[in-house]
Amino acid sequence: MCMSIKRAIPVLLAVTALAGLAQTRVDPRSSMNIRLPDDSPVALLSASWGDSTATARGGAMLLELRTALSFRNSTQRRIRGITLLVTAQDLAAGGKASVSVPSLNVGPGEAFPVRVDLRLLRPLTQAGGPLAEVTLDGVLFDDLSFYGPNRLNCRRSMMQWELEARRDRQFFKDVLARSGQGALQQQMLGSLNRQADSAAMQARVTHAPRATNQAGERQVQFAFAAAAGAPVELRGGMARILGNELRSPRVFLENRARKVVRSVEVGWLLRDTQGREFVAGATPIATSLAPGRSGSLVQDASFRIAERNGQAVNIEGMRAWLGSIEFEDGSMWIPRRSDYLPMPSPEEQRLAELYRKRGLQALVEELNKF
Amino acid sequence: MKHPSAEQLALFAGGDLPLFEGLAVRWHLRTCTACRFEVKEFCSASDEARAEFEPPASLAWESLAAEMKANIRVGLAAGECVSPARSHVRLGWRPAAGVAAVTAVLMLAYWLNVPAWQTHKPSPTAVVTSTADIELNAGAGRIELLHPSTSTPVVYVSAPDSLRARSVDPDTGQITITNVYVD
Numbered sequence: 229m230c231m232s233i234k235r236a237i238p239v240l241l242a243v244t245a246l247a248g249l250a251q252t253r254v255d256p257r258s259s260m261n262i263r264l265p266d267d268s269p270v271a272l273l274s275a276s277w278g279d280s281t282a283t284a285r286g287g288a289m290l291l292e293l294r295t296a297l298s299f300r301n302s303t304q305r306r307i308r309g310i311t312l313l314v315t316a317q318d319l320a321a322g323g324k325a326s327v328s329v330p331s332l333n334v335g336p337g338e339a340f341p342v343r344v345d346l347r348l349l350r351p352l353t354q355a356g357g358p359l360a361e362v363t364l365d366g367v368l369f370d371d372l373s374f375y376g377p378n379r380l381n382c383r384r385s386m387m388q389w390e391l392e393a394r395r396d397r398q399f400f401k402d403v404l405a406r407s408g409q410g411a412l413q414q415q416m417l418g419s420l421n422r423q424a425d426s427a428a429m430q431a432r433v434t435h436a437p438r439a440t441n442q443a444g445e446r447q448v449q450f451a452f453a454a455a456a457g458a459p460v461e462l463r464g465g466m467a468r469i470l471g472n473e474l475r476s477p478r479v480f481l482e483n484r485a486r487k488v489v490r491s492v493e494v495g496w497l498l499r500d501t502q503g504r505e506f507v508a509g510a511t512p513i514a515t516s517l518a519p520g521r522s523g524s525l526v527q528d529a530s531f532r533i534a535e536r537n538g539q540a541v542n543i544e545g546m547r548a549w550l551g552s553i554e555f556e557d558g559s560m561w562i563p564r565r566s567d568y569l570p571m572p573s574p575e576e577q578r579l580a581e582l583y584r585k586r587g588l589q590a591l592v593e594e595l596n597k598f
Numbered sequence: 599m600k601h602p603s604a605e606q607l608a609l610f611a612g613g614d615l616p617l618f619e620g621l622a623v624r625w626h627l628r629t630c631t632a633c634r635f636e637v638k639e640f641c642s643a644s645d646e647a648r649a650e651f652e653p654p655a656s657l658a659w660e661s662l663a664a665e666m667k668a669n670i671r672v673g674l675a676a677g678e679c680v681s682p683a684r685s686h687v688r689l690g691w692r693p694a695a696g697v698a699a700v701t702a703v704l705m706l707a708y709w710l711n712v713p714a715w716q717t718h719k720p721s722p723t724a725v726v727t728s729t730a731d732i733e734l735n736a737g738a739g740r741i742e743l744l745h746p747s748t749s750t751p752v753v754y755v756s757a758p759d760s761l762r763a764r765s766v767d768p769d770t771g772q773i774t775i776t777n778v779y780v781d
Contacts, residue, residue, distance in 0.1 A: 328775040341770055380779070509762070574764060574773040581766045 260293055261361045269367050269375050270299040270310065273339055282359070291348040291359050300339045306370040307334040308390050311382035313365040316348050326365060326380050330389035331575045333597060384491070384512065384560075388552045391562050393575030399565045400579065401595050409588055416583040416591065419576055445470040453549040453568035459485035459561055460492060460517075460553050469543045474498065475530045479513065479548070482522040485555065489517040492525065493551035497570055498533060501544045507570050508533055510551040601633055602626060611640035 262272055278294040301307050311328040327344050334340045348360055366376030368386040376382070404412045445468050452462040460481050467477035474496070483489050495510035513525040533541045549568050553561040563569060572580070583591040602610070602623045609615045610623045627634050760779045767774055 324779050326777045326779075328777070329772055330775065331773055341772075343767060343774060380777070574775065577764070577766065578771065578773045582771055585771070 260291075260295070260359065262297070263361060263363050265364065268364055269301070269303045269305075269307070269369075270364070271302050273298040273300050288349060289359065291346075293344065293346050293348075293360070295344045297342045297344060297362075298339055299342060301334045301336055303369070304336045305373075306336070307332050307340075307367055308370050308393075309366075309368040309386040310342065311365045311367075311376070311380065311386060312342065312344065313363045313379060314344065314346060314360060315363070316360050324380075326382065328382060328386065330386060331393050331578050381512075384554055387560055388493070388562060389574050391560060392573035395562065395565060396573050396576045396579070397595060397598055404592065404595065409592065412591070413583075413588050416580055416588075419572060419580045420584060423572060423577065423580065445475070448545060450546045450548055453547060455550045455563050455567045457564070458550055458553070459483070460489060460550070462494075462548070462550055463522075465494075465548060467546065469546075472541045472543060473530055473532045474508070474543060474546070476526055477548075478524055478526045480522070480524045481517070483517040483519055485553075485561075486519050487559070488519065488556040489515060489553060490556045491515060491554045493553070495549040495551045495570065496531075497547040497549065498541065498543050499545045499547070500541045503544075505547075506533060506541060510571070512552075512554075516556070601630065604636070607633060607636045608640045611637045 262275060264270070264272060274297075276296040276298075278296065280293045280295060282289065282291045282293075284290075299310070309328065309330045309332055311326055314325040314327060316324070325346065327342065329340075329342055332340060344362060346360065364376055365380050366374060366378050366382040366386060368374055368383070368390060372387060372390065374383045374386075400412060400415060403415055447466055447468050449464060449466045451464050455462075460483055463480040463482065465477060465479040468475040477494070477496070479492070479494055481492065491512045491514045493510050493512045496508040498506045498508050500506070508531060511527060513527050515523065515525050517523050533543065549570065550563060552563075555561075579591060579594065582594055606615065606619065606623055610620060613620075615623060623633075627637065760777050762775060762777045764773060764775045766772070
């Protein structure tokens with residue numbers, strides 16, 4: 229049978245495409261391992277894989293997991309939060325991630341879901357074995373006790389979320405009791421509006437040592453928003469800014485408490501050349517500041533900020549606020565509702581979403597559960 | 599008739615003309631009396647000069663050459679005296695081993711103290727993608743934490759080495775907070 233070259237090329241291309249499509253498919257269930265310690269306060273009831281896929285293409289493995297894990301509270305205490313650690317094999321820099329669910333209210337023996345959705349791309353360096361592993365990093369109970377290895381320092385985060393949740397729930401309950409459902413509704417609408425108005429952004433962090441000065445870099449001073457009654461007085465700070473990159477912010481503070489301060493979480497509010505403000509986030513800075521002592525804290529990191537569409541944000545100025553203070557004895561201080569709070573707490577966001585989807589009555593019933 | 603120049607006639611008289619030029623002058627001298635007289639005059643002058651500058655028969659060329667060679671050697675030796683001294687001392691194996699050991703220690707100290715950023719390791723980067731998922735790029739691998747398409751996460755920096763995204767699960771209403779860490 230004779231075939232001209234012109235006709236042979238499309239046939240060859242089609243055959244090649246079919247061969248490419250005939251990729252090796254791997255069972256996603258064997259691609260992820262869920263490991264809990266023997267004395268874990270939660271037990272894995274089920275894992276639903278949904279539309280998870282794991283395919284080997286050439287020299288790489290693309291793993292996309294859409295899992296809904298169901299856990300049961302195996303203790304006699306109520307669970308307020310859980311953090312799972314997700315690690316990936318053979319990721320050159322030891323990449324890891326975490327999934328946390330705060331604002332839980334899980335009673336003894338009750339079940340609750342946790343979603344783990346991830347996409348993993350890795351070179352095919354070795355055959356066999358799970359590509360990702362999920363382990364328990366921490367569980368927070370209603371008495372603020374903690375269980376877990378705490379490899380990610382999730383205890384501090386989960387405690388802060390729980391304290392904020394209690395503060396905000398109490399605030400909304402006080403509004404409901406003092407001013408009725410109408411006032412509560414106004415509070416919810418205001419919260420939803422603030423969340424919608426907050427400028428969406430992208431962010432990039434790189435793990436870098438303290439960088440040396442670069443051409444075009446400028447040093448800016450910034451002030452802190454007032455936080456009445458804070459045990460630490462923040463006297464301001466300075467940072468280096470180069471375009472859309474914030475480098476090595478430095479904070480000056482004085483410990484007015486009677487306990488040693490272990491870490492201070494500082495929130496960053498960046499202003500671009502058009503006057504728009506972006507909440508860059510809040511980062512804890514570790515220290516060991518004795519009572520009555522003053523000091524300066526430097527964060528060895530660089531953050532790059534961009535808008536959601538990828539356009540760089542040229543930083544013109546910045547402000548800061550005090551997010552939380554952790555003391556050496558494990559106790560924590562958080563700002564009051566009347567202080568400057570540019571970011572809603574996870575609990576406030578949850579309650580606002582509950583109001584938006586199910587209405588005011590559902591919100592009132594939820595508040596009465598606590 | 600074109601006569602050769604006085605220079606050509608003088609060179610012909612001394613036998614220093616090139617072959618073909620000499621043949622041309624010789625052919626001219628067969629028929630030119632004036633040029634033959636010029637050549638004869640040049641030859642006589644050459645003989646007289648040779649006779650005047652003839653070295654004496656008693657001159658000892660061998661001793662003169664030896665004296666000249668000796669003077670040359672003296673001059674060269676004098677030049678070596680004023681040039682930088684070349685050390686012909688060679689290190690023994692013990693000092694050489696000591697120098698090598700010190701060099702190795704210095705190189706090891708430098709390598710151990712080279713700042714991380716100078717080792718040109720690829721810096722892992724945590725970044726939020728355009729779809730607001732959080733992505734960690736680390737070497738040849740990548741891990742992304744995804745969010746339900748129906749939710750709009752709030753993304754922010756949570757630590758010097760991590761990014762955080764917070765979203766509401768549309769099915770359960772739970773808040774889910776995901777972090778990727780640049781380790």
